[in-house]
Amino acid sequence: MKPAEQEFQDTVRQLQLKFTRFYARFLSQHDLTFPQFALISLAYHEGEAPMNAFAKRLMISLPAVTHLVDRLERDGFIRRIHHGRDRRVTLIRITEKGKKAVAETQGRIQKLxxxxxREFPLRDRAAIQKFYVRFAAQLEYELRAELASR
Structure with a gap:
């Protein structure tokens, strides 16, 4: 491996650890785990939806979503509501407490x-944005491929 590639890998590894610790610190202030935060973050950005939609979007089983929802509802971050036309469907709606937790946590990350x-020239910002868009798309592809292979 070339020295530049090794240095990049080391930087990514360090970034992963620091990013995890950074998120964990802020989530602990709300007594949330990362999976719980992922669920309320989806509810915050995408609105209320059936539980099975959250399972599909998070790529986890419906029983796993049910477990997350049980705790989040108990702690006041979300509410279960019945679908107006189909009583068999349970919708998940974020509460004001949940909105506050997402806004505070994501606000800190976004501010950073x-x-x-802003320290980079506009041309470099465009390249950084392009990298993150491609990286996010590749992660999504990998996650879907892994899910399909189960």
Whole structure:
């Protein structure tokens, strides 16, 4: 491996650890786990939806979503509501407490990212944005491929 590639790998590895610790610190202030935060973050950004939609979007089983929802509802981050036309369907709706937790946590991360991004020239910002868009798409592809192979 070339020294530049090794250095990049080391940087990514360090970034993963620090990013995990950074998120864990803020999530612990709300007594949330990362999977719980992922669910309320989806509810925050995409609105209320049936439980099976959250399972599909998070790529986890419906029983796993049910377990997350049980705790999140108990702690006041979300509410279960019955679908108006189909009583068999349970919708998940984020509460004000949940909205506050997502906004505070994501706001801290976004403030950090945007502050650093502003240090780069516009041309470099465009390249960084392009990288993150491609990286996110590749992660999505890998996750879907792994899910399909189960």
């Amino acid at each position: 990212f945007l502050g650093l991004l």
